[in-house]
Amino acid sequence: FGEPHEYTHDYPFCWRCSTPLLYYAKPSWFIKMSALRDELQAANAKINWYPEHIKHGRFGEWLDGVKDWAISRERYWGTPLPIWRCTNDKCKHQVVIESLVDLAQTSGQEQVASGDFDMHRPFIDEVSWSCKKCDDKGEMKRVPEVADCWFDSGSMPFAQWGYPHAKDSNSQLKEHYPADYISEAIDQTRGWFYTLLAVAALLKKAGAIKEIPPYKNVICLGHINDKHGQKMSKSKGNIVDPWEIMNKYGADALRLHFYIANQPGEPKNFDENDVDQVVKKTLLILMNVMIFYELYQDKAEASRIAPKSDNVLDKWVLALLQQTTNEVTDHLEHYEITEAGRKLADFVTELSTWYVRRSRDRFKSGGKDAGLARTTLGFVLRQVAILLAPFTPFVADEVYSRVRGGFESVHLEEWLKQNKLSVEDAQLLDDMTKARQEVEIALAQRAAVGLKVRQVLGSLTTTVAFDDDIKTIIADEVNVQEVRHGTETKLDTQMNDELKSLGLVREFTRQVNALRKELKLTIKDKVNLVVQVPDQLKSAIEKQLAEVKRAVIAESIEFSDQAQEHKIELNEIKISITLKK
Ligand SMILES: [Zn+2]
Ligand SMILES: [Zn+2]
Known part of the structure; x- marks a missing residue:
């Protein structure tokens, strides 16, 4: 209106060949969805959205301002629009065909309903008849457009069974409709989430189904960005190939x-x-x-x-x-x-x-x-x-x-x-949680004084009075001889000769097992052990012989004065051992 002005604006590019894309106003077919707004809103009220805010936010707002649906596309491949129009410019009579049977009857071409008719282009466009409205002055020809592919997606709950025309489609629909749950990304509020609801609303309006919405629950997914929160794009080079991952x-x-x-x-x-x-x-x-x-x-x-x-x-x-x-x-x-x-x-x-x-x-x-x-x-x-x-x-x-x-x-x-x-099980879970808290404190106290867990200590005092079997677990985990009840969690870090030799035995079994692993022995290989150790360690091992044998999976342990095959150091004590299978 008025004088033309220069006006600077952005425009999109073709993603394949980067050619600038310009919008043109063109005549197209619309479905008057705005007339169904109340029905769409009422159906949305019955859907459970996750996250919940989508319901009245992104999706609800889209429905509040629902636009008429531009349904036609000027393409070759796609679902042909079922609209036939008279070629006589003075007549322009048009009909919307409901089914193949309807098309066969209207056109007088029976093979259309025979079951092996391909209803896509170019075959569908060959079906025509002369217009009765203008006394055969024009010919009824299909309009050239096909449907927006979102119409196909939205028809999924019905089209997958061929409803309402295909045999058994009625019972299939009854069994499977509405869906319990669907999931897609957030952008589908204007895509699939919407077109599913839109097609169902249209079918309900037409009396072909009784119930909308076509799905009860939706998980609406957020998009995936790069690690800095930037949208992934080819031009930025921050795309992650999912196959690689x-x-x-x-x-x-x-x-x-x-x-x-x-x-x-x-x-x-x-x-x-x-x-x-x-x-x-x-x-x-x-x-x-x-x-x-x-x-x-x-x-x-x-x-x-x-x-x-x-x-x-x-x-x-x-x-x-x-x-x-x-x-x-x-x-x-x-x-x-x-x-x-x-x-x-x-x-x-x-x-x-x-x-x-x-x-x-x-x-x-x-x-x-x-x-x-x-x-x-x-x-x-x-x-x-x-x-x-x-x-x-x-x-x-x-x-x-x-x-x-x-x-x-x-x-x-x-x-x-x-x-x-059960009450007992709930109590046990609770006790074990507390036991592990005590263990954590005790191990921290150990670490604070630099005593390895392998070194057995005298006792741990816990603030909870545990049952004996839990005490045993705590004692094993913290490696103490005794767990007792008191007013604060306290690990007794005092050392004495007995504890030292017990610690040495523990270190001995650990090293023997490391050697077993090195020699690729499995738990099924029982060995006969020959060891050369100082007297102090010898008497310590003898005191717990059965336990040590079990721990290192040994049939026997024999003490020797002779140097053995493998030399090992235990806390600065030199020993040597031989493993015989
Ligand atoms: Zn292009
Ligand atoms: Zn006509």
Whole structure:
């Protein structure tokens, strides 16, 4: 209006050939979605959005100002618009065709409804008939446009069954509609999330379906940026190739990272190191527990029911597993993926750093208690595989098949049942948490005076009066002879000759086991040990002979005055030993 002016503005480029793109106003076909705004808003009120703010924020606002849908595209490939128009300029009569049967009847061309008609271009454009409206002066020809491909995406819940025309499509739709859950990224509020709802609203308006929305729950994902929070783009050169990451760390590592990094709706600043950490802190730890289990149990099927064990560590890990099952299930029911994933990762840590580590000697001991430990660990690994299945499907299947879970795949399993913890189990979890807090303080006190954990000490006083079996675990972990109850957590760091020689024996077994490892001996190789040691150490070893033999997996220990094959230094004492298989 008025004088033309020069006006500077940005314009987009073709992403393939960088040619400038200019907008032109062109006639096109629209669907009057603005007339359905109330229906769309009412349907949105029934959808559970995660994160919740999308409902009235990004999506709700889009619906409040809903635009008419520019449905036509001037392309060749695509779903042809089902509109036929008279070629007579004075008539321009037009019809919208509802189905192939309708088209066959209207056009008089029966083969259209025969079942093997390809309803795409160019074939569909060959279907025409003379216009009755203007007494055959014009011909009814299809308009040239095809539909916006988002219309196809939005038609998915119906089109996948050929609803309403295909045989059985009615019962299929009844069974599968509406969807319980869908997930896509945040940009889809104007894309798929919207067009699913829009097509359903149109079909409801037409009386073809009764119910909208077509989905009940949505997890709306944040976008992935580079590690500095910058959008990834080719021109900036900060794009991460997902295949490279998956080939290097595994697809499950990437999955688990995204699950537990932050809430699904938050943007994710992608740093490869974080994936590496997930591997090291969770997946490798789980695999190491797996390998440890296989060392002692390589053929039996893992138990499907919780073993009955009197051992406090078994009882504890089973209680923790039940608690984790309960919490993970609750979180998943509420679409709290991050919390669920983190609980599982925490459990794997506990399993490795507390249950397995504190049970190592039990596994080695042989006998009934070793059997209980093996059965318990097998059962726990099997259950963990089931809980991990939605998060890390490949790793879960690997664990499940290696413990011989039963089915061909973990993905054929039923989800685990929630069971309220018994009062005793809840108490045990609480006690163990407190025990570990005491342990942490005690180990810090040890470190403060520079005494290695290998050196056994006299006693630890704890502020909680623990049961005897928990006291034993604390004593083992802190390496003290006695745990007693008092007013403050205090490690007795006084040394005496007896403690020193006990510490020496501990160092002796550690070094022998290091040597066993060097010689590639396995737990199945029992050895006969010949040792040349000073008298002080000799009498110390003799005092705990059975224990030392078990610890170094020896059939016999023989003392000798002669120098032996392997020279070792124990806290500045020189000894030598020979291992005979
Ligand atoms: Zn181009
Ligand atoms: Zn006509």
